[in-house]
Amino acid sequence: MSKLTIPVRKFDAVIVGAGGSGLRAAIQLSEAGLKTAVLSKVFPTRSHTVAAQGGVSASLGNSEEDHWHWHMYDTVKGSDWLGDQDAIEYMCRMAPEVVVELEHFGMPFDRTDEGKIYQRPFGGHMSNFGEKPVRRACAAADRTGHAMLHALYQRNVRANTQFFVEWMALDLIRDDSGQVLGVIALEMETGEVVAFHAKATVFATGGAGRIFYSSTNAFINTGDGLGMAARAGIALEDMEFWQFHPTGVAGAGVLITEGVRGEGGILRNASNERFMERYAPNAKDLASRDVVSRAMVTEINEGRGCGPNKDFVLLDITHLDPATIMKRLPGIREISIQFAGIDPIKAPIPVVPTCHYQMGGVPTNYKGQVVGDDGTPVSGFYAAGEVACASVHGANRLGTNSLLDLLVFGKSSGDSVIDDLKSGAIGLKELPSGYADRTLARLHRLNTQTGGSNVSETRLELQRTMQKHCGVFRFKDMLAEGVAKILDIEKAVARTEIKDKSQVWNTARVEALELDNLIEVAKATMVSAEARKESRGAHVRDDAPDTPANPNGRDDVNWHKHTLWHRDGNRLSYKPVIMKPLSVESIALKTRSY
Amino acid sequence: MEDREKLNRLRWRCTRRAMLEMDLLLGEFLDRVFPSLSPAQADAFVMLADLEDLELWPLINGSRECTDPIQAEVVALLRNVRVK
Numbered sequence: 001m002s003k004l005t006i007p008v009r010k011f012d013a014v015i016v017g018a019g020g021s022g023l024r025a026a027i028q029l030s031e032a033g034l035k036t037a038v039l040s041k042v043f044p045t046r047s048h049t050v051a052a053q054g055g056v057s058a059s060l061g062n063s064e065e066d067h068w069h070w071h072m073y074d075t076v077k078g079s080d081w082l083g084d085q086d087a088i089e090y091m092c093r094m095a096p097e098v099v100v101e102l103e104h105f106g107m108p109f110d111r112t113d114e115g116k117i118y119q120r121p122f123g124g125h126m127s128n129f130g131e132k133p134v135r136r137a138c139a140a141a142d143r144t145g146h147a148m149l150h151a152l153y154q155r156n157v158r159a160n161t162q163f164f165v166e167w168m169a170l171d172l173i174r175d176d177s178g179q180v181l182g183v184i185a186l187e188m189e190t191g192e193v194v195a196f197h198a199k200a201t202v203f204a205t206g207g208a209g210r211i212f213y214s215s216t217n218a219f220i221n222t223g224d225g226l227g228m229a230a231r232a233g234i235a236l237e238d239m240e241f242w243q244f245h246p247t248g249v250a251g252a253g254v255l256i257t258e259g260v261r262g263e264g265g266i267l268r269n270a271s272n273e274r275f276m277e278r279y280a281p282n283a284k285d286l287a288s289r290d291v292v293s294r295a296m297v298t299e300i301n302e303g304r305g306c307g308p309n310k311d312f313v314l315l316d317i318t319h320l321d322p323a324t325i326m327k328r329l330p331g332i333r334e335i336s337i338q339f340a341g342i343d344p345i346k347a348p349i350p351v352v353p354t355c356h357y358q359m360g361g362v363p364t365n366y367k368g369q370v371v372g373d374d375g376t377p378v379s380g381f382y383a384a385g386e387v388a389c390a391s392v393h394g395a396n397r398l399g400t401n402s403l404l405d406l407l408v409f410g411k412s413s414g415d416s417v418i419d420d421l422k423s424g425a426i427g428l429k430e431l432p433s434g435y436a437d438r439t440l441a442r443l444h445r446l447n448t449q450t451g452g453s454n455v456s457e458t459r460l461e462l463q464r465t466m467q468k469h470c471g472v473f474r475f476k477d478m479l480a481e482g483v484a485k486i487l488d489i490e491k492a493v494a495r496t497e498i499k500d501k502s503q504v505w506n507t508a509r510v511e512a513l514e515l516d517n518l519i520e521v522a523k524a525t526m527v528s529a530e531a532r533k534e535s536r537g538a539h540v541r542d543d544a545p546d547t548p549a550n551p552n553g554r555d556d557v558n559w560h561k562h563t564l565w566h567r568d569g570n571r572l573s574y575k576p577v578i579m580k581p582l583s584v585e586s587i588a589l590k591t592r593s594y
Numbered sequence: 595m596e597d598r599e600k601l602n603r604l605r606w607r608c609t610r611r612a613m614l615e616m617d618l619l620l621g622e623f624l625d626r627v628f629p630s631l632s633p634a635q636a637d638a639f640v641m642l643a644d645l646e647d648l649e650l651w652p653l654i655n656g657s658r659e660c661t662d663p664i665q666a667e668v669v670a671l672l673r674n675v676r677v678k
Contacts, residue, residue, distance in 0.1 A: 051612060189603075338676060507606050
């Protein structure tokens with residue numbers, strides 16, 4: 001096998017992924033004069049960053065007094081104290097700088113009458129260490145992510161970044177010392193497999209929300225960076241933590257905004273009962289996201305779900321005046337008709353808790369350097385955005401911190417590449433012999449498999465298993481069964497068969513390769529979740545309930561630590577949470593309540 | 595480029611988009627409606643699929659109107675797609 005060779009292209013830096021974090025890192029590198037390649041499965045402005053509509057947070061204080069330290073407090077609290085406080089301080093301190101920079105790149109932020117960036121309130125954003133709400137979110141109408149991508153892309157065009165569009169990265173290249181030397185990638189238009197040999201490799205591949213059956217994530221989010229990292233022996237951090245939204249359209253996953261319940265929408269079970277009255281007698285359907293999601297899952301698990309499989313509940317607005325629906329909830333009627341086949345004026349909408357955001361990922365420090373188990377940087381390897389775990393989101397992400405994460409750590413990872421090149425810590429090392437063997441063997445296996453498993457059926461089984469066994473509300477026995485099931489599915493993934501063997505635009509092959517990545521994320525998630533015997537942030541277990549000794553089920557004595565999942569041996573290790581910020585005092589553990 | 599290759603490329607561009615809504619709608623349209631389009635309508639669809647999601651979505655949800663008559667026919671068909 002090692003005699004097989006593939007074409008090699010040489011760069012100073014290769015970035016995988018052209019969403020917000022990849023584009024931000026690329027600006028840093030290209031403007032420093034480095035020969036930079038950006039690989040993307042799609043045209044850059046079609047990245048999933050577009051779907052981030054809410055805004056980006058920064059303590060600019062344009063509308064009222066604000067401070068990065070207050071933003072830091074909110075982020076630590078949001079993370080349920082699992083976030084690393086050095087990275088959180090860094091991100092919150094850098095926020096005003098990266099937002100103003102983005103403005104200079106041409107981002108069309110909404111403005112105040114005086115021409116400053118307009119800031120609006122957002123859930124969890126507080127002044128004076130949790131005292132009262134503050135306006136911290138900066139937005140460009142409801143298209144913040146879209147506008148951000150355009151501003152960043154134009155800046156890259158100006159800086160001569162080289163884009164490789166409709167290319168899929170397949171594997172990392174590492175040598176015996178563990179240094180990362182680039183990636184092997186597939187060009188969809190030709191089917192050609194090429195080595196991108198680089199001094200630095202930056203992963204900005206986004207999340208893997210497609211491991212769940214019900215997901216708000218676009219189809220592109222298949223965790224390619226996580227799969228590649230895991231196969232190359234990099235552990236994945238805190239993969240049990242996924243943020244869910246209570247009301248995605250059952251089956252499709254398309255989000256139904258919280259505003260529907262705000263306008264009087266009611267959740268009902270199969271007996272037409274307004275079940276939230278039992279779980280939250282005061283707030284009812286307007287209780288917090290996690291309370292509503294858990295109630296919905298309990299109803300479904302106890303047999304009170306709707307439909308032939310009793311696997312969803314109903315969101316009812318039929319009692320509202322149609323004129324109110326049309327005026328106050330524009331778009332909801334069209335979404336319901338197109339994605340649920342239901343006119344919500346006449347019938348309730350089927351909904352389920354739906355996966356939204358991945359908190360865990362490839363472990364990095366606040367400089368965007370990927371780190372090994374002991375915190376030492378992996379030479380030549382960097383990551384930013386949803387694929388990375390810095391860890392600023394810990395067990396639960398604060399709203400608008402996702403766009404901030406990709407600006408701050410996109411930039412810091414680029415700066416780290418430049419610093420590491422200057423210091424001589426990294427350079428263009430020779431490719432080791434046989435570096436492409438494993439990738440080529442994987443492709444060969446896929447091309448020659450007979451009597452194997454069907455890709456879309458196997459993916460569906462993976463997604464249904466994750467949803468049922470490792471969803472928004474988790475149960476001991478279900479998790480244990482889930483581990484066994486996902487390991488069975490792994491065997492099917494290893495035997496996928498495609499009928500189309502052609503080279504040019506073979507999308508069946510690409511989908512099979514995406515499934516190779518999804519299975520790594522699914523294993524990491526299920527195994528990490530089964531092992532963590534507490535409730536914290538987005539990881540909520542039935543057998544870790546709220547008690548006086550462990551409020552909200554959180555067990556700091558045994559579980560205040562980061563999970564590391566290792567693909568080799570499917571094993572776990574743990575590392576401490578960094579409680580020491582860079583310049584201020586530590587924010588001490590306390591119960592998270594709003 | 596062969597027809598199979600063209601169709602696969604179109605499939606990729608319809609089902610790997612920025613927003614889930616567009617993946618679902620365009621994927622469903624490609625399977626169910628696209629094969630029966632006239633050549634002019636098929637060309638119009640390819641052009642629509644080349645738009646960015648936040649340009650295409652307002653056409654589909656009716657908050658913006660199409661100026662080109664053939665594109666308008668295709669948009670009307672897209673509006674009728676039901677993803678189940």
